[in-house]
Amino acid sequence: MRRVVGLISTMSPDKTWAPEVLERVASTHDVVKAALTELGFEVLDEGRLHRSPAEMAAAGRALRARGVQALALYVGTWTYSNAAAAAALEAAVPIVLWADAMPGTCGLVGATAARGGLAEVGVRAHLVYGRFDDERTRARVRSLLVSACAAMSLRGQVLGLGGGRTLGILTAACDPSDVLRRFGVDIDVFEQLEVIQRAEAMPDSAAEPCLMWIHEAFGEVVALRDVMIRQVKLYLAIQEFARERGYDFLAVRCLPELPGIYTTFCLAHALLGDAEDHTGAKPRMVFSCEADINAALTMQLLLHLTGGPVLFTDLTEFDLDEGLLVTCNCGSQPTDFAPCKKDVRWEREGVHEFNWRYGGTCPQHVARAGEVTLARLSRCAGEYEMLIAPAEVVEVSRERLRRTIWERPHAFLRLHCDRDRFLDAVRSNHIHLVYGDWRAEVEEMSAVLGVRPVLVD
Numbered sequence: 001m002r003r004v005v006g007l008i009s010t011m012s013p014d015k016t017w018a019p020e021v022l023e024r025v026a027s028t029h030d031v032v033k034a035a036l037t038e039l040g041f042e043v044l045d046e047g048r049l050h051r052s053p054a055e056m057a058a059a060g061r062a063l064r065a066r067g068v069q070a071l072a073l074y075v076g077t078w079t080y081s082n083a084a085a086a087a088a089l090e091a092a093v094p095i096v097l098w099a100d101a102m103p104g105t106c107g108l109v110g111a112t113a114a115r116g117g118l119a120e121v122g123v124r125a126h127l128v129y130g131r132f133d134d135e136r137t138r139a140r141v142r143s144l145l146v147s148a149c150a151a152m153s154l155r156g157q158v159l160g161l162g163g164g165r166t167l168g169i170l171t172a173a174c175d176p177s178d179v180l181r182r183f184g185v186d187i188d189v190f191e192q193l194e195v196i197q198r199a200e201a202m203p204d205s206a207a208e209p210c211l212m213w214i215h216e217a218f219g220e221v222v223a224l225r226d227v228m229i230r231q232v233k234l235y236l237a238i239q240e241f242a243r244e245r246g247y248d249f250l251a252v253r254c255l256p257e258l259p260g261i262y263t264t265f266c267l268a269h270a271l272l273g274d275a276e277d278h279t280g281a282k283p284r285m286v287f288s289c290e291a292d293i294n295a296a297l298t299m300q301l302l303l304h305l306t307g308g309p310v311l312f313t314d315l316t317e318f319d320l321d322e323g324l325l326v327t328c329n330c331g332s333q334p335t336d337f338a339p340c341k342k343d344v345r346w347e348r349e350g351v352h353e354f355n356w357r358y359g360g361t362c363p364q365h366v367a368r369a370g371e372v373t374l375a376r377l378s379r380c381a382g383e384y385e386m387l388i389a390p391a392e393v394v395e396v397s398r399e400r401l402r403r404t405i406w407e408r409p410h411a412f413l414r415l416h417c418d419r420d421r422f423l424d425a426v427r428s429n430h431i432h433l434v435y436g437d438w439r440a441e442v443e444e445m446s447a448v449l450g451v452r453p454v455l456v457d
Contacts, residue, residue, distance in 0.1 A: 001307050003149040005041040006068035007033055008059050008087055011110065012079045013051040024105075025049060025076030028132075032074045032098060035132045039142045041149075044068055051079075053086040060090030068093055070148035072141075076100045079110040081117025088123045094148035094448050095125035096141060102131070124448060147444035150305035155184035157300070158246055162192045163253025163291050171378055171428040172292035182384065182450060183297060188245065192253060196262045199230070199237035207232035213278035218335070220345040223361035228346065231267035231361050238268050242285070251288035251296040255330075259354040265289075266330060266350070270363045270409075273309055273334030284308040289332045290430075298377040298386075298432050305441055306434045309336040311367070313411060314429050316404055318419070324394060325413040326404060327431065330362065333409035338365035339395070350407035367411035369395045373438040374413075377451065378427030386446040387425050388439050389456040390416040417456045425456050 009029035011017070029048040036043045044066050046059040063071065071091045073084060077100065088095050097115055100107030111127050118125040126144050130137025165173040176187040210232045215221055221228060242250060250272070258264050265287070271277050272285040286303055288296035289312055299310040311334070313327040330351045335344045349360030374389040391413045401410055411433070415422055439455065446453040 001304065003041050003146065004068050005036055005043055005145055005149070006060075006063035006066075006071040006091060006093070007036060007043050007045045007074065008056065008063070008071065009049050009074040009076060010056060010079050010083060010087075011049070011051055011075070011077050013083070021077065022049070028076055028100065029074060031132050032072070035138060036072060036141075036145075039138060039145075041145060050087070051083065053080070053083045056083040056087035057090045060087035064091045064093070069152040070094050070096065070145050072145065073097045073114065074100070075107055075111040075114055077106045077110055079114055081113045081120075084114035085117050085121050085123065088118055088125070089121065093152055095123060096144050096148070097125055097127045098132075098141060099127065099129045101129050143441055144444060146305065147441040148448055150301055150441070151445045151448040153304040154297070154300060157185050157248040159185050159187045159293065159296055160242055160245055160247035160250045161187050161189045161291060161293065162195065162251070164189075166253045166255055166290050169290060169292065169429075171294060171430075172290055174293040179293065179297070185297065187293065188247070190241075190245070192258065195234065195237050195241050196258075198241060199233040199262070202233045202236065204229050204233075206236060210236065210278040214346065217341045218344045218346060219342040222345055222347045224359060227263065227348075227359040227361055228267075230263045230358055234263060234265060235268035235271055238265065239272070249286035249288075249296055249300045251291050251293055253291040254289060255351070256354060259349070259351065259356045259360065261357060263356075263358050264330070264349065264351070264360045266332065266360055266362055267346075269312070269332040270335050274336050275308070284310075284334075286310060287332070288312060289329060292430055294377045294379075294428070295430050295432065298375055301445060302375060302432060302434045302438075302442075305438060305445060306436065308434070309334040311337060311411060311433045313431060313433075315426065315431055318423075323414065325391070325415055326410065327413060328404060328408040328410040330408060333363060333365075333367070333411070335363050335365065337367040337409070337411065338363075339368040347407035350405055352405075362407045363409050364401070364407055365409050366396060366398060366401070367393045367409070369393050370435045371437055372413070372433045372435055373442060374431055374433045375442050376426070376428055376431050380427065384449075384451040385427065385454050386442065386451045387427065387454050387456070388442050388446075389422055389425075390437065390439060391433070392416065422456045425454050
């Protein structure tokens with residue numbers, strides 16, 4: 001996953017500086033660049049030192065054209081805040097000011113002046129003060145830049161939306177123009193039947209390599225062979241369709257009509273979210289059920305933040321006796337959430353209330369234990385919010401699934417926050433999670449996008 005950061009090193013354009021000061025700031029540019037590279041970023045620059053507003057603006061403009069997702073400004077000593085503003089306004093990405101913390105450099109003087117100037121012109125920026133080899137300082141820089149890169153990575157992406165709002169879910173639908181304005185994501189609508197027709201036109205033999213891999217890689221296949229053939233062909237068809245249309249991620253209506261027409265996208269959802277299939281290693285692709293645009297946006301942000309896997313699931317029930325939040329969805333859970341592939345059983349369909357023409361399948365498993373971060377984009381009176389909460393996935397026996405819906409993949413969560421506050425903050429039946437504690441990054445990512453973070457503790 002590319003995280004592209006621009007780097008500009010700056011100091012004031014005054015002509016009275018001693019040559020050794022100019023050389024110190026210019027040479028430290030290489031130190032900062034090496035530190036950012038070690039933190040996992042692809043670092044682009046336009047030279048070692050920029051000083052005047054014109055030079056700074058030109059560097060910011062060039063870096064924007066090269067596709068940077070965030071900008072690190074190294075401030076080596078006194079600088080002019082209008083020069084920092086010129087670079088920032090041209091780059092048009094989130095800013096992290098890294099002040100030189102060596103004694104006698106006056107890096108803090110220049111950085112605070114620049115930070116104040118950026119605030120004056122409405123540019124979001126953070127000031128970091130610490131040595132370039134200090135682990136705590138580097139962790140803060142990395143957290144801020146990873147968050148910024150994830151937020152800005154949505155720019156120019158395309159969400160393929162199959163069908164429209166379903167099952168009366170208000171929280172799944174959005175104004176496409178608002179999504180384009182706020183997140184930079186274009187929503188392109190297609191008809192699900194386009195993908196179904198493509199799948200039906202495929203010979204069954206096209207599904208054989210993937211189906212053979214499924215039998216070898218996973219624990220058991222309970223669903224009938226002809227059902228699995230159709231599910232695999234739908235997976236291959238949506239992959240091919242997304243490539244041809246240039247989609248970066250997907251949201252598909254599916255219910256209620258697809259069970260009675262062909263089959264559902266459950267296998268496609270699971271395998272698209274995984275890091276491998278029958279062809280070997282592959283990029284994960286976000287796939288949101290029930291045409292849930294807010295889910296797709298949340299999941300794409302989490303994918304770009306963490307590398308995945310990302311969960312789409314329903315808040316099914318709260319087990320008051322065990323203190324566990326039980327989550328499951330009809331089939332939409334990447335198999336990478338299972339402890340291992342052999343723990344996954346491809347069961348029959350997990351939506352019992354529909355009349356199925358051929359049948360379906362679900363990747364039944366229980367998500368592996370681990371610390372997780374819950375997140376969900378939603379709107380309150382038209383304003384975007386991001387729910388953020390800590391939890392842990394608790395492993396339970398597979399037999400526990402008989403108390404909810406046997407065929408479905410489940411994640412059992414122990415909230416590390418107040419249950420009532422969490423439920424009061426929830427704005428959707430759908431919730432999303434990733435492994436690890438990413439609360440600070442999700443909060444910062446939300447703020448970059450102008451989304452109000454709602455942290456529950």
